[in-house]
Amino acid sequence: xxxxxxxxxxxxxxxxxxxxxxxxxxxxxxxxxxxxxxxxxxxxxxxxxxxxxxxxxxxxxxxxxxxxxxxxxxxxxxxxxxxxxxxxxxxxxxxxxxxxxxxxxxxxxxxxxxxxxxxxxxxxxxxxxxxxxxxxxxxxxxxxxxxx
Amino acid sequence: xxxxxxxxxxxxxxxxxxxxxxxxxxxxxxxxxxxxxxxxxxxxxxxxxxxxxxxxxxxxxxxxxxxxxxxxxxxxxxxxxxxxxxxxxxxxxxxxxxxxxxxxxxx
Numbered sequence: 188x189x190x191x192x193x194x195x196x197x198x199x200x201x202x203x204x205x206x207x208x209x210x211x212x213x214x215x216x217x218x219x220x221x222x223x224x225x226x227x228x229x230x231x232x233x234x235x236x237x238x239x240x241x242x243x244x245x246x247x248x249x250x251x252x253x254x255x256x257x258x259x260x261x262x263x264x265x266x267x268x269x270x271x272x273x274x275x276x277x278x279x280x281x282x283x284x285x286x287x288x289x290x291x292x293x294x295x296x297x298x299x300x301x302x303x304x305x306x307x308x309x310x311x312x313x314x315x316x317x318x319x320x321x322x323x324x325x326x327x328x329x330x331x332x333x334x335x
Numbered sequence: 336x337x338x339x340x341x342x343x344x345x346x347x348x349x350x351x352x353x354x355x356x357x358x359x360x361x362x363x364x365x366x367x368x369x370x371x372x373x374x375x376x377x378x379x380x381x382x383x384x385x386x387x388x389x390x391x392x393x394x395x396x397x398x399x400x401x402x403x404x405x406x407x408x409x410x411x412x413x414x415x416x417x418x419x420x421x422x423x424x425x426x427x428x429x430x431x432x433x434x435x436x437x438x439x440x441x442x
Binding site for chain 1: 396411
């Protein structure tokens with residue numbers, strides 16, 4: 188496994204349990220993930236699919252680790268753009284830790300092989316998704332509703 | 336948010352972020368090698384301030400500590416002001432549309 192390609196950290200004024208619920212509940216996901224949502228039972232070894240608003244499969248993979256409300260590891264591959272899919276698998280690790288009364292959420296991606304397109308594609312999206320998630324959990328509303 | 340502005344208000348620290356942007360996930364040693372004008376102590380001190388402001392995130396990998404540029408706080412600053420201006424522009428456009436359409440129906 189190569190070193191992480193990026194690491195994103197945000198602090199959210201809420202509890203780790205609420206962050207976990209927002210990361211794993213498809214109805215909540217749609218609110219901050221520009222309509223996209225996951226289909227899985229979140230158990231280690233289970234398949235995981237990320238779908239666009241219209242139901243097309245965006246990404247797919249498998250749940251590698253699931254430890255509510257602390258740690259989620261997903262084997263993750265793009266499924267909708269051939270040249271990105273060709274770069275193969277990545278591993279996304281999400282960790283939630285209590286930190287001075289708030290929740291610290293860290294997202295990191297590691298590519299199993301080489302390539303830059305997958306990382307380019309996901310690294311642009313995460314800061315907006317995380318901002319939206321923070322707004323949603325702290326204020327009940329998101330800043331961006333559509334992927335403009 | 337004060338910590339983010341304070342951290343960014345220093346050219347050496349912006350240089351450090353530029354180096355991470357070019358090559359994310361560097362050790363202290365790698366960063367020092369790329370910034371020969373700064374002492375190791377200075378790089379280490381600046382990294383501490385950037386970490387405190389959540390502009391740098393670190394990951395332990397074996398005995399190494401890797402440093403990553405974390406753009407999330409900068410994104411949040413953009414959203415706080417730029418987003419607000421966009422919203423008011425949209426509101427202005429929407430008001431104009433309503434006013435013009437009102438005029439038309441009054442004719």
